[in-house]
Amino acid sequence: MKALPTLLIVANCPSDNCIRLRDAVVQGASNDTFDDIRLVVREPLQAEPSDVLDADAVIVGTTENFGYMSGLIKDFFERIYYPCLEQTEAMPCALYVKGGLDGQGARSSMEKIITGLRWKPIADTLVMRGEFRDEFLGQCEELGMQMAAGLDAGIY
Helix, strand or coil: CCCCCEEEEEECCCCHHHHHHHHHHHHHHCCCCCCCCEEEEECCCCCCHHHHHHCCEEEEEEEEECCEECHHHHHHHHHHHHHHCCCCCCCEEEEEEEECCCCHHHHHHHHHHHHHHCCEECCCCEEEECCCCCHHHHHHHHHHHHHHHHHHCCCC
């Protein structure tokens, strides 16, 4: 029996609003129409190279900290980079950033890393700027749904 495709979601959640964003991604990916997807959700410090190696796709979420990705997401990438470099080439991925003013530094730094890993983004990086708005939840849910739909259909 073929194993279910696995979607790994790694998100830094230092606030209730960041938890809400991650949960919206999970909600979109666990939509009832995708019953053939296995979800693995990890905090950055819990995520191991084996989680990435076992995944068929990855979504990474971060806050913008000092114009850069969060330190915990940077730590995640540092720990998984070399163990996963050769084995995860062309891994479908998606990124989202909750930025204060612009989020571009966090976006740019994560995009450089996934370029080095040779992962394949399924969409432009979702950057949510400014004060938290409920529309961010819908955007995150749509991102999770888009990834799950591709996995479910065998596109990724």
